[in-house]
Amino acid sequence: MSSETGPHENVSDDKNLPSAQDASGAEPEVHTNPFADPGLAPHDPRIQDIDERAAKRSERTVAMLFTVSMLATLGFIVAYAVIPVDEYVYIFPIGRISAVNFALGMTLGVALFCIGAAAVHWSRTLMSGAEIVQDRYPIGAADEDKAGALAAFGEGVRDSQFGRRKLIRTTMFGALALVPLSGVVLLGSLGPAPGTKLRHTAWARGKRLVNENTHEALRPEDITIGSLSFALPEGLEHDDHSFQKEIAKAALMLVRLEPEDIKDQQELEWSYQGIVAYSKICTHVGCPVSLYEQQTHHVLCPCHQSTFDLADGARVIFGPAGHPLPQLRIGVDDEGYLMALDDFAEPVGPSFWERG
Structure with a gap:
């Protein structure tokens, strides 16, 4: 008995037969890893x-x-x-x-x-x-x-x-x-050595303390306990061409303390009725010290938090500042105004090479 067959009657399982490309005599396709290490190219001498x-x-x-x-x-x-x-x-x-x-x-x-x-x-x-290929070794390499x-x-x-x-x-x-x-x-190009310029300010004996805001000479009664006032030397005006240079050294802050609260003997002798005058320039990098705590008598630099005790010679109790704030010796003149009795006894502001 015969049976009808379709067009594929003579085709057996295709996995047992070579591909048409093989039958034609061409090389079979070789599948390689595209990410394989190709190795180093041959070295061409220069x-x-x-x-x-x-x-x-x-x-x-x-x-x-x-x-x-x-x-x-x-x-x-x-x-x-x-x-x-x-x-x-x-x-x-x-x-x-x-x-x-x-x-x-x-x-x-x-x-x-x-x-x-x-x-x-x-x-x-x-x-x-x-080109040289070197293997990567662990951090703790062996002696060899x-x-x-x-x-x-x-x-x-x-x-x-x-x-x-x-x-x-x-x-x-x-x-x-x-x-x-x-x-x-x-x-x-750093310029000449400072010499004595950093050791002197606009303060001198007899110069009155002038309120930095009102530009009026200060009397002792103008400074109240617990307040913080800022002063500049008499004769130093804002419109002077040298104002910024001079105020950077002469800026002064005034605080009135109870005399019995002052621990440092020199500070007591250089004050007037408990009014102490210290440089406003921080001894770290020269920022203006301006934050005062009445209960502790501490003054704080807002830049790097250096803290000074104004009841104990303005010594450093916290922060990176290198030395206490310089004190200005003050008194009163014949008319009852606060005045300086001398310039600062030491340079104000940060340390410098020639400070000693």
């Missing part, structure tokens, strides 16, 4: 690796860059010493700029650029160009791993040809030794 003359040219190029860096550093020093600070030049498209600033920027930029360019050219043409690291470092030094290329070595040391001189020279 011209400097096979031609010593090319290596010498690279060596001279590196040495030339280091030499230009040295010359630029010397130019920086000369420009700083020779070009006047008030001389200007026109540079297109920047415009009119300070000649000394332009010269310093250009010479220092060339000096640093040449050092970097020399290092890059050295590494790309003379140091070993072969440490020895291997030292050996690899030594191999790197040999590959850099640092010992062989004396011209490069000499010029590199010269460039690196001269560049820091740029910073040393700039120390001269």
